[in-house]
């Protein structure tokens with residue numbers, strides 16, 4: 001299911017996409033808007049599994065994914081949920097959103113800006129979520145964009161919920177990445193940095209954040 005957040009848009013899209021199509025969609029999006037994609041390749045299965053560790057293993061959790069891109073993390077979340085709960089994915093790029101909706105018909109794909117998360121989720125009758133996973137290119141965002149999106153993610157988390165994202169190791173010393181890491185400490189009471197996932201292009205660490213302040 002896909003929600004374009006504007007009238008007259010296509011309704012539900014279903015179907016299957018192959019790995020080659022996923023790569024083609026990723027390259028097309030990266031060429032279309034390099035500053036919003038911010039990656040040279042889709043996240044690896046290993047990194048996607050690391051991110052999905054914050055999805056509760058029992059019950060019917062509500063999971064939100066920010067910037068699903070071509071859907072590698074989406075697939076891992078779907079596997080972990082195994083039909084439980086709800087999975088909403090917020091993607092700015094219309095073509096990538098369509099791609100994810102076709103590949104994952106059970107995911108509620110919303111085309112929109114993650115900074116508007118509260119409003120976007122409200123359209124789907126969701127006010128609180130159990131986990132937020134992000135594939136957003138944080139280090140490329142302006143300070144005000146980083147702050148707005150992170151605040152929006154923290155605002156929708158249940159008190160016992162978790163937020164998880166990743167950062168490329170080679171970029172950790174750069175200004176945008178350092179600013180984002182400091183912001184995590186401002187917004188969350190607990191921020192854990194996991195071990196490097198070497199099987200990713202480029203290698204990455206993930207941040208697991210709990211208890212919004």
Ligand SMILES: C[S@@+](CC[C@H](N)C(=O)[O-])C[C@H]1O[C@@H](n2cnc3c(N)ncnc32)[C@H](O)[C@@H]1O
Pocket residue numbers: 026029036037038039041042043044066067068069070071072073090091092093096112113114115135136137
């Ligand atoms: C690094 S890519 C995602 C990689 C993804 N994990 C994959 O494997 O394909 C970042 C994604 O975030 C999306 N994005 C960037 N800014 C956004 C925003 N403000 N709101 C929602 N999505 C955004 C981009 O369109 C892109 O699809």
